[in-house]
Structures are given as structure tokens and as C-alpha cells.
Amino acid sequence: MKYNSKITGWGNEALGFLKELNYLIIFNDNAPKELAEISVLHEKSKLNGDIERGDTLIIGEKAFEITAVGEEARNTFNQLGHATLNFSGGDEPFLPGHIMLYGEDALTEEDIQKGISISIF
Numbered sequence: 001m002k003y004n005s006k007i008t009g010w011g012n013e014a015l016g017f018l019k020e021l022n023y024l025i026i027f028n029d030n031a032p033k034e035l036a037e038i039s040v041l042h043e044k045s046k047l048n049g050d051i052e053r054g055d056t057l058i059i060g061e062k063a064f065e066i067t068a069v070g071e072e073a074r075n076t077f078n079q080l081g082h083a084t085l086n087f088s089g090g091d092e093p094f095l096p097g098h099i100m101l102y103g104e105d106a107l108t109e110e111d112i113q114k115g116i117s118i119s120i121f
Contacts, residue, residue, distance in 0.1 A: 002055065003120040005045040005081070007112065011037035015109045022088055023098070024107075026118070028081035039082075042118055047078045051120060057085070057101060060116040064103035072096035 008029040017038070018024050029041040051074055055066045070093035073083040077099075086094060089102035 002049045005042040005118050008041050010040040013038045023086040056121045058119045064101035068093045068100040070096040070098045
């Protein structure tokens with residue numbers, strides 16, 4: 001396991017990104033107020049190894065293959081627990097801070113609950 005954390009909350013605007021754009025912005029739960037408003041917050045946890053294409057990211061009980069990792073996402077995730085999780089798949093990140101994900105089952109707003117795990121294997 002490269003990473004394991006739990007969702008602690010989210011800002012008023014965070015789940016709108018999932019519904020409208022198919023992505024989530026995540027941050028450690030010590031994010032500044034203005035960033036917390038647009039983010040799903042999670043416990044600060046240690047990243048054990050680089051996030052790589054082919055890894056699996058699990059949110060709750062839904063698994064997603066990591067299909068691409070932006071260069072900036074590696075850095076910000078390690079330092080701040082921050083990245084944009086983009087559920088559109090694809091071999092290239094849309095932006096440097098994106099982690100591209102593909103899964104059989106779509107992540108929905110109802111899947112985001114306090115206390116569920118975010119893990120990377």
C-alpha cells in the first residue's frame with residue numbers, strides 16, 4: 001500500500017465538480033479555508049512511493065486504475081495531499097495537477113462520506 005487516509009469532510013462546492021465535470025479536488029484537512037470550500041478533505045498521511053500509471057486508487061469500495069499522473073500532482077500530493085482526481089480516464093493528464101482514473105463504476109456524490117478510505121496500491 002502506497003497511501004491510506006480517511007475523508008474528514010468537504011466544502012460546499014466540492015461535490016459539484018464531481019457531478020458537473022467528473023473530477024474531485026482533494027486536500028489534506030489542514031487546507032486553507034478558500035481551498036477547503038472546493039475540496040474533499042482527508043487526514044494527512046504519508047505517501048510511501050511515487051504514484052504511477054497502473055496503480056489502483058480506491059475510494060470507499062470503488063476501485064479506479066490510475067491511467068496517467070501529472071508531474072505537479074506527484075509533488076502536491078506528497079506535500080499537501082492535493083491533486084485533482086479526474087475520472088475521465090485517458091493516457092495523458094488534462095492538467096499537470098491531475099491524476100487520471102478509470103473505473104467500471106462511476107463515483108457519485110453519495111459515495112463521498114466522512115470516514116471512508118482513500119487508498120493507493
